[in-house]
Amino acid sequence: MRTQRIAVVTGGNRGLGLGTCRALARAGDRVVLTARSVEDAVEAAEALKGEGLPAVHPAQLDVSDEDSVQAFFGFLQAEFDDRIDVLVNNAGAIFEESGADTLDVPTDTLRQALDTNTLGAHRMLLGALPRMNRQGYGRVVNVSSGMGGLAEMGERWPAYRVSKAALNALTRVFHHAAGDDVKVNSVCPGWVRTDLGGPNASRSVEEGVHGIVWAATLPPDGPSGGFFRDGEPVAW
Numbered sequence: 001m002r003t004q005r006i007a008v009v010t011g012g013n014r015g016l017g018l019g020t021c022r023a024l025a026r027a028g029d030r031v032v033l034t035a036r037s038v039e040d041a042v043e044a045a046e047a048l049k050g051e052g053l054p055a056v057h058p059a060q061l062d063v064s065d066e067d068s069v070q071a072f073f074g075f076l077q078a079e080f081d082d083r084i085d086v087l088v089n090n091a092g093a094i095f096e097e098s099g100a101d102t103l104d105v106p107t108d109t110l111r112q113a114l115d116t117n118t119l120g121a122h123r124m125l126l127g128a129l130p131r132m133n134r135q136g137y138g139r140v141v142n143v144s145s146g147m148g149g150l151a152e153m154g155e156r157w158p159a160y161r162v163s164k165a166a167l168n169a170l171t172r173v174f175h176h177a178a179g180d181d182v183k184v185n186s187v188c189p190g191w192v193r194t195d196l197g198g199p200n201a202s203r204s205v206e207e208g209v210h211g212i213v214w215a216a217t218l219p220p221d222g223p224s225g226g227f228f229r230d231g232e233p234v235a236w
């Protein structure tokens with residue numbers, strides 16, 4: 001591994017993604033802060049530079065758009081010597097109406113949720129994991145949710161829940177495709193005060209980011225293929 005890692009964060013312009021970019025940059029990584037709007041990426045990266053974090057590089061990336069993902073890996077090759085040491089699959093959204101009854105959520109809503117929350121991570125894994133395996137180093141963090149855990153599976157939010165359960169399945173499957181010192185884990189950040197979590201959530205962004213950064217900075221003997229909250233295993 002190089003002394004300064006290249007860390008890629010999806011949905012890095014706000015919420016947990018922005019907090020993760022800040023924390024990884026503070027820890028010494030070169031951070032590629034991606035957002036589906038390049039203007040949002042530039043603005044967020046400038047804000048972090050204004051905080052004294054110069055090693056933050058903006059890039060356009062819509063994980064639901066195959067062409068955008070391909071273009072991003074082209075950018076990585078041109079600008080970062082094709083290197084990716086950390087991938088935080090953070091981009092995600094809730095597509096159902098708040099409080100909608102399970103029986104009222106149409107299949108198309110599940111399709112939308114899967115396309116961003118699950119297939120978005122899959123597109124990124126297909127790009128990142130071969131590079132990490134070649135490098136002999138990599139840390140993938142799939143930002144999941146207790147709402148995707150079968151053990152905690154409750155009522156409502158069917159599209160979000162199913163997309164995160166499927167994301168957890170991706171973690172397990174891709175863990176088995178990971179080479180030496182390449183780790184793939186799912187992390188639940190807890191209920192966090194972001195646009196998605198809402199103002200009544202119990203945790204700050206910094207508290208939510210803590211477990212993500214833990215998984216992004218695991219030592220060689222750290223776990224892989226697991227589901228964690230605050231660095232502790234949680235039931236799938």
Ligand SMILES: NC(=O)c1ccc[n+]([C@@H]2O[C@H](COP(=O)([O-])OP(=O)(O)OC[C@H]3O[C@@H](n4cnc5c(N)ncnc54)[C@H](OP(=O)(O)O)[C@@H]3O)[C@@H](O)[C@H]2O)c1
Nearest residue numbers: 011015016062063064090091092145191192194195196197
């Ligand atoms: N907050 C919580 O309580 C909580 C709990 C468990 C898990 N999580 C997970 O944590 C992650 C971050 O959520 P958050 O709470 O920080 O939400 P947020 O503030 O709403 O931010 C979501 C981020 O995802 C981006 N995004 C959405 N669709 C995208 C796409 N197709 N391509 C690229 N980026 C996309 C958004 O970009 P735009 O600005 O362009 O919309 C935004 O940057 C999500 O995966 C979420 O499911 C959150």
